[in-house]
Amino acid sequence: MRTITIVGAGMMGSAMCTPAHDNGHIVRLVGTPLDREIIASVKQSRFHPTLQRHLPTGVQAYQIEELEQALDGAELVIGGVSSFGVDWFSEQVLPLIPTHLPVLLVTKGLAAESDGELIPFPHYMQRKVGLGKRLSLNAVGGPCTSYELADRRPSVVCFCGEDASTLARLKEMLETDYYHISISTDVVGVEAAVALKNAYALGVSLAIGLIEREEGIGCREAYNPQAALFGQAMREMASLVGLVGGKEESLAFGIADLYVTIFGGRTRRLGTLLGRGLSFQDAMTELEGITLESVAIATAVAKAMRIQEEKGAIKMTDFPLLKHVDEIINQGKHVSIPWKEFTHQFL
Amino acid sequence: MRTITIVGAGMMGSAMCTPAHDNGHIVRLVGTPLDREIIASVKQSRFHPTLQRHLPTGVQAYQIEELEQALDGAELVIGGVSSFGVDWFSEQVLPLIPTHLPVLLVTKGLAAESDGELIPFPHYMQRKVGLGKRLSLNAVGGPCTSYELADRRPSVVCFCGEDASTLARLKEMLETDYYHISISTDVVGVEAAVALKNAYALGVSLAIGLIEREEGIGCREAYNPQAALFGQAMREMASLVGLVGGKEESLAFGIADLYVTIFGGRTRRLGTLLGRGLSFQDAMTELEGITLESVAIATAVAKAMRIQEEKGAIKMTDFPLLKHVDEIINQGKHVSIPWKEFTHQFL
Numbered sequence: 186m187r188t189i190t191i192v193g194a195g196m197m198g199s200a201m202c203t204p205a206h207d208n209g210h211i212v213r214l215v216g217t218p219l220d221r222e223i224i225a226s227v228k229q230s231r232f233h234p235t236l237q238r239h240l241p242t243g244v245q246a247y248q249i250e251e252l253e254q255a256l257d258g259a260e261l262v263i264g265g266v267s268s269f270g271v272d273w274f275s276e277q278v279l280p281l282i283p284t285h286l287p288v289l290l291v292t293k294g295l296a297a298e299s300d301g302e303l304i305p306f307p308h309y310m311q312r313k314v315g316l317g318k319r320l321s322l323n324a325v326g327g328p329c330t331s332y333e334l335a336d337r338r339p340s341v342v343c344f345c346g347e348d349a350s351t352l353a354r355l356k357e358m359l360e361t362d363y364y365h366i367s368i369s370t371d372v373v374g375v376e377a378a379v380a381l382k383n384a385y386a387l388g389v390s391l392a393i394g395l396i397e398r399e400e401g402i403g404c405r406e407a408y409n410p411q412a413a414l415f416g417q418a419m420r421e422m423a424s425l426v427g428l429v430g431g432k433e434e435s436l437a438f439g440i441a442d443l444y445v446t447i448f449g450g451r452t453r454r455l456g457t458l459l460g461r462g463l464s465f466q467d468a469m470t471e472l473e474g475i476t477l478e479s480v481a482i483a484t485a486v487a488k489a490m491r492i493q494e495e496k497g498a499i500k501m502t503d504f505p506l507l508k509h510v511d512e513i514i515n516q517g518k519h520v521s522i523p524w525k526e527f528t529h530q531f532l
Numbered sequence: 533m534r535t536i537t538i539v540g541a542g543m544m545g546s547a548m549c550t551p552a553h554d555n556g557h558i559v560r561l562v563g564t565p566l567d568r569e570i571i572a573s574v575k576q577s578r579f580h581p582t583l584q585r586h587l588p589t590g591v592q593a594y595q596i597e598e599l600e601q602a603l604d605g606a607e608l609v610i611g612g613v614s615s616f617g618v619d620w621f622s623e624q625v626l627p628l629i630p631t632h633l634p635v636l637l638v639t640k641g642l643a644a645e646s647d648g649e650l651i652p653f654p655h656y657m658q659r660k661v662g663l664g665k666r667l668s669l670n671a672v673g674g675p676c677t678s679y680e681l682a683d684r685r686p687s688v689v690c691f692c693g694e695d696a697s698t699l700a701r702l703k704e705m706l707e708t709d710y711y712h713i714s715i716s717t718d719v720v721g722v723e724a725a726v727a728l729k730n731a732y733a734l735g736v737s738l739a740i741g742l743i744e745r746e747e748g749i750g751c752r753e754a755y756n757p758q759a760a761l762f763g764q765a766m767r768e769m770a771s772l773v774g775l776v777g778g779k780e781e782s783l784a785f786g787i788a789d790l791y792v793t794i795f796g797g798r799t800r801r802l803g804t805l806l807g808r809g810l811s812f813q814d815a816m817t818e819l820e821g822i823t824l825e826s827v828a829i830a831t832a833v834a835k836a837m838r839i840q841e842e843k844g845a846i847k848m849t850d851f852p853l854l855k856h857v858d859e860i861i862n863q864g865k866h867v868s869i870p871w872k873e874f875t876h877q878f879l
Contacts, residue, residue: 328759338743341760341874349879365760365871369878396685408792412675413688413712416788423784433780434878437770440787441763445755524712527688531716531781532696 186210187358190259192252192278194220194227196236196331197291198265203335204364205263206241213255214240215247217270224248238335253281261287261358268294268478271306275313279320287321287351289344294478295380295429297485301492303429305376307346321351324372326379327438328445334364343367343438345375367438374431378439381425384483385418386446388506390456391520398461410522411447414506417527418443421504425486428499452479465514480514487511502526533557534705537606539599539625541567541574543583543678544638545612550682551711552610553588560602561587562594564617571595585682600628608634608705615641615825618653622660626667634668634698636691641825642727642776644832648839650776652723654693668698671719673726674785675792681711690714690785692722714785721778725786728772731830732765733793735853737803738867745808757869758794761853764874765790768851772833775846799826812861827861834858849873 189205191198194216205212216224226232227246231239247255256262262282266274271292282288296309304312307322314320323346334340344366346352352368360366369375392410397403422443423436446452455477458468469475487507493499501508505526512518536552538545541563552559563571573579574593578586594602603609609629613621618639629635643656651659654669661667670693681687691713693699699715707713716722739757744750769790770783793799802824805815816822834854840846848855852873859865 328763329756333754333756336754338754338756339739339760339869339871340756341763341871343878349877365875367875367878369876371878392686406795407680407683407685408795409676409680409685409687412788412792413686415791416675416688416784419784419787432878437763437766440766441759444762444791445759448753448755522686524686524688528712528714529716530696531690531714531718531779 187260188213188258189261189263189358190215190255191263191265192255192274193217193265193270194223194233194246195265195267197334198263199223199233199236199240200331200334201263201265201291201359202240202244203337204359204361206244207337207361208358210358212241212244213247213259214244215252215255216249217266217273218249221248236331236335238332252278256281259286261289261355264288264290264292266292268292268306268481269476271296271310272313275310279310279314282320284319284321287323287355289355290322290324292324293326293376293379293383294482295377295485297489301489301496303377303486303489305372305380307372307376321346321348323352323355324376326375326442327367328441330445330449337361337363339363339365341365341367341441343369343375343435345369345372347372369435371432371435373429374426374435375438377426377429377431378422378435379442380482381422381486382439382443382446383452383479384486384507384510385422385443386452387456387459387479387483388510389414389418389443389447390453391460391522393453394457394460394462395520395522397457402461413524413527414522415443415447417506421506424503451475451477455479459513459520462519464517464519483507483510483514487515534607535560535605536608536610536705537562537602538610538612539602539621540564540612540617541570541580541593542612542614544681545610546570546580546583546587547678547681548610548612548638549587549591550684551706551708553591554684554708555705557705559588559591560594560606561591562599562602563596564613564620565596568595583678583682585679599625603628606633608636608702611635611637611639613639615639615653615828616823618643618657619660622657626657626661629667631666631668634670634702636702637669637671639671640673640723640726640730641829642724642832644836648836648843650724650833650836652719652727654719654723668693668695670699670702671723673722673789674714675788677792677796684708684710686710686712688712688714688788690716690722690782692716692719694719716782718779718782720776721773721782722785724773724776724778725769725782726789727829728769728833729786729790729793730799730826731833731854731857732769732790733799734803734806734826734830735765735857736761736790736794737800738807738869740800741804741807741809742867742869744804749808760871760874761869762790762794764853768853771850798822798824802826806860806867809866811864811866830854830857831862834862
């Protein structure tokens, strides 16, 4: 029995309580300043209002002011913030983490440096903290939605990090008969693949609305167009994972994650609205302005790629799906899928 | 305007009438001996009883006895049989085809030779015909269901064959603003990828029934387990495409095809029934004994792989998902997904 402290009480961070609890650990869940109501609810009744489930018996909830107390004696810290909380986590939490205490991030995303370099969050955070203090920053990739993890549905994920023995220890701490864990030292590859899937899930979802525009909302889904976009997404993701220096073997985590992301949540809803022909502004109004990881990552990656294109390192025309998603989000274009650009000659 | 003769009036062969017609060609549809009622219906009213749609105006229907008449003057023959009709097509149709007349097969599958070699149907057919008469045998791969092609939904497919200029000509003859065509000379890779997807679609569909067994039929789908199987399917398909000598670039056609196959038809229904815990025999009884490409390909590939394993060329344990599908189909086992075998160490 060890103590695991989760910082960030969003849906994914909180869902990690389940495998941690089922391994017999002491589980502490600390809310960010944005999670006050969630923590108050968990303290009162164990009910998590956005995950819409009761957390396992024994999970101890802490408000942010109780962070140091929650970290006391912890043998693992799980970073449960979204990509929008990465700077906060780096500035407010990481300074309290000693170098021997491993961190496992559930955050998916890539940070874009001003020179067009795309780096995974563990590397970004290490830069923020400074290279003088070497932390053990690991991350979870692969297809796993929070609801289904909390429901103990079979899932296969990947823990990535620099050090194989740390990864083996984290796997041993968290694996259950429903939560299955691969490990990889290809941090750049795994993180790029699973971050990019958010942008491409938006791209594939465009096909849903596209058919609804022709056939009416609620029509039978058409899968040929979705599959065509899925195949193109895979080609572009494979290229991008290679460009950032990731390994080919890591792509499958992102592709499986793309699959699961298409079938749930807000990215699918946004893609569907855009596919119907709404402008990005109108779609975001309909979604009440929620902030989406998919929008953030598509924007960041496209921006970085344009910088790389100016340097002559890549051509945006080799990424017609990402380019079109970026045009819709950031240049006011309406959906007009460039199907012909998805055909190739392999001779 | 050219004459295109389609031999085999199943759903996919018949759906090819649509892009052929929309390119302004003369379209002739010839039924096999199993297609008598379909052809009679099309002759009478253009209605295709299994595709459940009217074929385009002007499509000319022929019974098998009228085959030679239908081939007269044709500039392209489309082979519209399923994998179960490949021998019939090779023996009854190919002898009538002159060497200058290209053939485009919609058939997906792999033939297993007695030594464990897996070969694509264009190569298998050429062997059947004899190497003395060199035919132009090309094939369609990629995600495209017949219903959606007939409905003119956007689709991206791949035509593969030995000769780039023939492929370019076939593309020019059949491309429309909804039917988009890549071309590839990697016949082995494209055909292996799109054949294997049938076996793996059965594997991924197991997850659907698995959750229904816990939650009841008609429950909300769980995507973490499907995605875990999808990722494992991708890894195994990538290995197998490499083993038969295919190129990595061809894998995406099979993965996109896997995506579309999971969402429709009989393979999904069979996988769902097996996932609920039915034996293969009981599931086939429920499906009234229909013959399934997925069962045929999984059986053929697993058999070939066991021969290869005896030779020391591969290990079946490197393909735990296909191995389990084969055990269910051919060894009387009930579903028991080997999740732990899907975890890997990438160090």
